[in-house]
């Protein structure tokens with residue numbers, strides 16, 4: 001083998017050895033830290049040996065584990081070192097200059113003496129074979145490691161001597177004799193690199209030894225010479241140790257080069273590996289460690305400087321650490337790639353799992369969607385069935401309501417007043433109530449058992465019901481006025497039971513406590529606003545009261561309302577052009593008017609109610625709507641009636657005027673009872689005219705109006721008698737069927753015709769032509785189209801009879817005859833002398849509507865006492881000349897009719913019911929005859945001819 005190859009092989013072998021043996025040992029240990037640790041450990045070892053041997057470590061006391069600087073400076077005087085060597089080898093240094101302590105100045109003299117000590121120590125140490133240092137190493141910035149190394153060498157020597165001094169001592173465990181004074185690379189036995197180096201150096205030593213014996217003949221000689229670059233001197237005999245040093249230096253160079261080359265190769269490989277791993281890694285890897293090339297170059301440079309120094313173990317150690325860390329990094333990378341591989345495998349497995357999970361989810365989804373589909377179908381059928389059921393229910397309700405509508409049943413709402421005076425645990429007679437029924441507990445019967453009576457109504461409101469709740473159930477009825485229906489809402493009940501509260505509100509009215517009257521008008525106005533695009537509405541109101549059987553206009557300032565002027569002058573301020581019918585355009589007007597009306601109403605204090613209404617009040621709202629597109633007219637009228645309360649005079653303890661009022665009230669309510677009774681029994685005769693009240697309500701109770709009664713009861717036990725009778729009465733009212741409500745609708749053509757008739761009528765009147773008796777057979781209802789009722793009626797009058805006169809007399813006659821003949825009617829004693837209801841309560845009131853109206857409703861004609869005298873014919877609403885609208889029964893004179901062929905259709909004849917007929921001037925027929933008290937001589941009732949006729953004398 002060539003010598004250069006041998007040296008290279010030696011270097012490579014050393015590097016291999018170092019990598020192989022100690023690669024894993026320094027895993028994860030930081031090089032600098034490790035170096036520092038080791039240096040500290042060696043220093044501590046040296047310090048502790050000095051402490052043990054000399055007693056002190058330094059010229060002054062040092063901590064247990066001194067720093068490098070402290071340790072080094074502490075030995076500056078050389079005293080401790082010399083003492084230590086004398087202890088190991090007594091008398092080795094005969095003269096040692098003692099350390100003077102802190103008090104002595106560090107003068108030049110002392111420095112010299114110290115130097116002497118140090119020099120003596122180094123000389124002896126060198127003789128013994130202990131590693132030495134430079135004197136300057138004890139100064140600031142000196143190489144402390146060499147000082148420590150020297151002390152530890154001394155320690156080692158001391159131990160060797162103590163153990164008997166067998167063999168040849170050599171620091172580092174080498175058994176080579178210590179006679180040489182050369183520098184050593186040898187380090188502690190524990191140092192890994194040292195082991196490798198030692199082993200390889202042993203090879204070198206052996207080689208050198210061999211070479212020494214046969215220096216000129218062996219090829220190794222050339223290798224060594226080559227290694228030290230002294231080939232030309234190969235024949236010269238070199239001193240063995242000098243040659244060894246040169247060989248070692250060269251060897252170290254080669255080791256470093258080999259090391260550097262390998263590390264650089266490894267760095268390149270790592271770089272490639274890192275790139276591959278980074279590409280495969282699912283998550284970003286930490287950046288690769290910086291290339292070691294520069295560091296190594298530095299190390300190599302440093303090695304060059306330090307080679308030959310016995311303290312270059314730091315560099316060696318550092319190199320080993322570098323190698324180790326590189327190795328660690330490689331292992332780390334391998335480990336990471338193994339982890340990555342593992343993770344890849346795991347991911348593959350997970351992917352498989354995911355696929356299978358997905359597959360099972362898809363199948364589950366399919367199953368579920370099938371199930372859902374089935375459920376959906378099932379649900380669909382159930383929903384259809386349910387909606388069908390609901391529809392059936394709804395239809396039932398609708399049909400029921402329609403039947404009710406068709407029957408025209410009077411709706412009855414019951415309201416229970418709360419207790420007024422707060423008593424602890426008041427006992428209520430109302431033991432149960434729900435939406436449509438109420439049970440009253442009556443006085444215990446003789447056997448002590450509580451008796452309960454139950455009543456059913458359209459709606460029952462408990463004592464906690466608010467005004468708003470009460471109105472909300474009334475609202476649809478109110479709104480139908482705008483559609484052309486006649487509506488009547490009246491409050492009935494015992495005195496103090498809450499009628500006025502429901503209709504108007506409490507004494508101090510707020511928005512919340514407003515009663516039906518205010519709310520109804522407010523609602524009408526807001527509803528007209530909603531419809532303003534399609535309809536134009538005119539709304540007017542009136543307010544009257546029936547007080548002691550007298551009718552008084554609560555908003556009027558003239559006539560029989562003189563008293564009102566005295567009671568309240570405020571209405572003068574209103575500046576209303578027509579006091580009877582007041583056009584209103586907004587809720588504010590209405591509120592003002594109603595407030596005045598309320599104030600004008602007769603109210604007194606009784607023991608039952610401190611603000612007891614002593615009159616029946618009626619607020620009438622007239623509505624005329626015009627459909628803008630077609631010109632069709634809709635007419636509706638609404639009575640809002642607050643009746644005076646019935647009272648037992650002995651209970652209310654009234655006397656004088658109050659008593660008289662109570663009697664009138666009770667009488668009129670009794671008349672109302674009679675009317676209801678007759679209607680409920682479907683009696684042919686209904687005694688409307690027995691009181692002003694029944695006359696007032698005649699349209700609503702007997703016509704085709706929508707009628708609602710609020711029946712009020714008090715909850716107190718002492719009122720149970722009145723409560724029961726009130727509820728019985730209300731129940732009877734609810735059985736009254738008025739027939740379907742009729743729409744008051746005139747098409748524009750009808751209106752035109754009416755206007756024509758009116759003008760013709762005027763022309764006729766102007767001509768003053770004697771009226772011929774004419775009969776007219778209504779072959780069809782349309783025949784009556786455009787006929788004014790008066791015209792019809794005048795057509796029926798005999799020749800030569802003044803129409804107006806005859807008309808009045810005729811009515812009177814009929815009435816008188818009827819009164820005389822029908823003892824069932826309980827006509828009020830003073831009926832003929834009393835003021836009658838103002839004409840605005842009747843259809844065709846001239847102030848509101850164009851054209852005079854002679855009309856009455858079918859029910860009226862069918863059930864009044866006139867019914868047996870007249871044939872009744874029904875005409876279609878389209879031919880209705882009257883305000884009431886719908887079927888209008890007109891009178892037909894049988895005699896006159898006899899000349900005319902009978903129509904197969906039921907005839908409609910001219911002529912109103914006496915109770916409803918109005919004269920040419922539009923005033924109520926009822927008013928005129930009774931006001932005058934005259935009886936019409938021209939007419940008499942005749943039953944000849946077998947039919948229901950009215951004949952002229």
Ligand SMILES: Nc1ncnc2c1ncn2[C@@H]1O[C@H](COP(=O)(O)OP(=O)(O)OP(=O)(O)O)[C@@H](O)[C@H]1O
Pocket residue numbers: 416417418420463493494495496497498499500501502505506507609611612613614643644645646712
């Ligand atoms: N639902 C109610 N909530 C609170 N207070 C009520 C209610 N109903 C009636 N009242 C009060 O009861 C008292 C009597 O009521 P109201 O004057 O309305 O009775 P009435 O039936 O009109 O009596 P009358 O027939 O004597 O005129 C009043 O003080 C009224 O405020």
